[in-house]
Amino acid sequence: MRITHLILTDFRSYEDVRIELGPGVTTLVGRNGHGKTNVVEAVRYLSTLSSHRVATDAPMLRAGARRAIVSGRVQRGERTLTLEVTMIPGKANQARLNRGNAKPRDLVGILRTVVFAPEDLALVKGDPGTRRVFMDELCVALQPALAGDLADYDRVLRQRSSLLKSARGKPRFDARTLDVWDEKLADLGARIMHARLAAVEALASHVTRAYEDVAPGEGTCSLGYSTSARVARDHADGTDPPSPEPPTAATPVADLGAALLAMMVERRAQEIDRGVCLVGPHRDDLDIRIGDLPAKGYASHGESWSCALALRLGSFALLADDGDDGEPVLILDDVFAELDTGRRAALAGRVATAGQVLITAAVAEDVPEQLREHPDGHRLLYVTPGIVSDGEGEGKTHDR
Incomplete structure (x- = not known):
């Protein structure tokens, strides 16, 4: 199981961003406050319709926006499914499954994720x-x-x-x-x-x-x-x-x-x-x-x-x-900086062969070597305010 594409519209710090995600390890690198956690929060939201950071949907809308949209393409076994949730303050959320209208709860559990974050x-x-x-x-x-x-x-x-x-x-x-x-x-x-x-x-x-x-x-x-x-x-x-x-x-x-x-x-x-x-x-x-x-x-x-x-x-x-349907998507949100050397190595060793791992880190060097040498590859995405790019400082959205 993995998520292959993620589209965010007026979600947190992103006005409009499209991100392609592959197997193996993807590390989102950026300074604190630049929005790297916002990306993995959106993946988690598609999985559970809840955030691992806040209790309500309102903080996830970009400042001044009237609604936020999170959309993702999920590979689950042999099936490919498209999930979309629209958050509207004061109203019931709207959902779409494979471009057809759905109840939000119908999306829960299609994408499985496990998140480890400092809040844990x-x-x-x-x-x-x-x-x-x-x-x-x-x-x-x-x-x-x-x-x-x-x-x-x-x-x-x-x-x-x-x-x-x-x-x-x-x-x-x-x-x-x-x-x-x-x-x-x-x-x-x-x-x-x-x-x-x-x-x-x-x-x-x-x-x-x-x-x-x-x-x-x-x-x-x-x-x-x-x-x-x-x-x-x-x-x-x-x-x-x-x-x-x-x-x-x-x-x-x-x-x-x-x-x-x-x-x-x-x-x-x-x-x-x-x-x-x-x-x-x-x-x-x-x-x-x-x-x-x-x-x-x-x-x-x-x-x-x-x-x-x-x-x-x-x-x-x-x-x-x-x-x-395979392993869930594993999300490690800014955790390696919180752990001592022994626990960092133990965590990396336990997940070194996981099918898809999404990591957020202030610097790429925070990611242990075992994960940077994942058999399916290790890819870096650089995050600056409102932008996710392949190259550090290139100033473009990652949109293939």
Whole structure:
């Protein structure tokens, strides 16, 4: 899998630029603030309809522009597909697939990418929300249809939260209205939890191996899914009553839904009192451990970088093993300058034969020799404000 052409119109610092991308390693070289990260951000956006830098679309529009367009041609197995997204502030985004109108969510997952960026340190040190986004993006890459469940869950969560707030201080509140939203939230939440549990279980061994590679001798890294939900399971001999236990990837979706619904009933008074939804996958977390200790709060700065690297490299390995369309596109956004010599070499060694790697760097020398000697070649593109060119300082767009 790879992206072969990228066209940006009024996206970030680019009024109109067309870029041809080949296999192997492509390094975008430019000073900070000149727009090299904007290019890989656009590739990522075509993959997930989200940015790895900002939470909303508005900052991605060029100053003064009324809309931005990102278009790309993707080689996926034997197929060639053209994806296009138009971002319009205050309106729903528009999408096209092979020049025909499409729903934006139809594009999600066609192009698979794995991005490693300096912001990824927050996967270890940041809030649970960052790790939930990581899990959900991986789940959508594995199961694109889950994007619809995630969007529907957010909508139902907002509706239910609004209803809980309106119920505060109203002794005659009709709880039957809340029952309807409970069922919807539990149904969608169970599907999301099931996908996360399966993804984390599949990812865990890849992360453990990647951590051993990038941080030899620094212990082991393990993953788990942290949730307050408990599922009743019968004992094998049938002599004891069901024992509530944490769910696993083998837990049926129906059992997860029943567990969530039971928790909502149990905590309803507390939810109404606080006016927030206290039950569901929006409260869960990815449990990252080094040895027996949680990485957050205990890992050193170097260990945290190793964990973040292992999460992204593990994701790359998992997606490469999944399906027949080949490896995802690997994006390394200004990361080599952040890593020490050992971790830089370990990262380069792990991805030295990846099918397509897009790198951003302030200077070409930041790219390790293993990647500059990629079997499919190493190509430099120079970035100056609004321009991507083959030659340093030539002042022309790269448009073949």
